[in-house]
Amino acid sequence: MKLMSKGDQVYTVLVYAFLIVFTLLILFPLFYVVSTSFAPEGDYYTRGFFLLPSSWTLEAYQYLLYNPSFVSAFKSSVIITFFGTIISMTLTSLLAYGLSERWLKGRSVINFLILFTMLFSGGLIPTYLVVSELKLVDTYWALWLPGAVSAFSVIVIRGFFISLPYELKESARIDGCGEWRLFATLILPLSKPVIATFTLFGIVGNWNTYFSAVIYLNDSSKWPLQVFLRQMLILEDEKIGQLADMLFTYTPAARMAAILITALPLLVIYPFLQKYFNKGMFIGSLKG
Structure with missing residues (x-):
């Protein structure tokens, strides 16, 4: 030694x-x-x-659990996170799979258009006008659909799909495996690292939804935890009491308990997906 x-x-x-x-x-x-x-x-x-x-x-935790506004915000965050992540990962992985296949005509053009959205966006006002015209304001769909497909996620996941052996997919097709079955039974099981990585990103992003909720959700009963937490931490106790139920004002202990409860789900979920994180990110980005 x-x-x-x-x-x-x-x-x-x-x-x-x-x-x-x-x-x-x-x-x-x-x-x-x-x-x-x-x-x-x-x-x-x-x-x-x-x-x-x-x-x-x-006392602080009991205080929050008996607060109907806090319970409603927690339920809203769970709904937004669960369905938002499923919608995002379904659309993103399907698009990435299509763009990874040689048989897709015009995929170079589609790839360019996706990359273009990483550099330029329509802006807040045009996006709000589109959401408003589609009658999605004050619904959870306004939070799910505009950001359902991330250009960065598509590019990295597509790179991971491209890195999979092409001969393996051709063998499955020769054996009569259709594209949907091929994607569900072969591609997805082989892509656990990158799927788990971006599922984690989706969970974190949806759970921390704040700005979009402030813009699109007028009904306070649909506010997620982040919006409710902001009201709790910033507004005066008297105003918060009016917003909540006129029965609740938030002591420092209750505020700290709310912060801890808000962070706890992510702290619980992260260890189960962390082992896939590095592998999924680096393989997808290097092989694209």
Whole structure:
């Protein structure tokens, strides 16, 4: 075993010290949010800043779970995320598969048009006018359809499909496998890394929907968690009470609990898809 030189040892110590400090800087805000969310209401006002509550309580979480506006916002986020991700991944993967096949006529033109949308967009006002003319305002479809197909996602997923052995697909076709069956039973199972990666992107994007919801959803009962959380954190307690139910005002503990509940689903889902992340991104981008 080769001994490290004194310079290498100093360098290693500095690297580990930097990583430890950086990790603590990341974990500190999270620890503070968790600690405050479990604290009694009086701690925040009597103690000021603290790392550990005087006693641990679930009052803030019970407070939110009995708030009909918060429960409604959570349900809206689940609906938006679930169906939005399914719609996005279905349309994106089908388009990417078609563009990866040699038999598709005019695919170079379609590829150019897709790439063009990455550089130029219609803008907010034209998009809103189109959504309004289609009678989609104040519906979840206004959140799902305009961004259902991402040009970046199509390009990367198409690159992954192209990297799959062409002979394998030809053999399946010779055996009588149709395109739909080929896509469902052969292409998708072989493409788990890239599909899982962009499914994760879709989940995160839909769960964090904010701007589109503010623009297109006028009915507060359809607001997702991000919009509701913004109202909770920014507006004054009296105004929020009017928006919510006239019965609820949000203490610091309730606000921290809401932040934690909002982030928790993504923290739970990420470990199950993380193992596919690097492989899916790099293979799709390099082989395109």
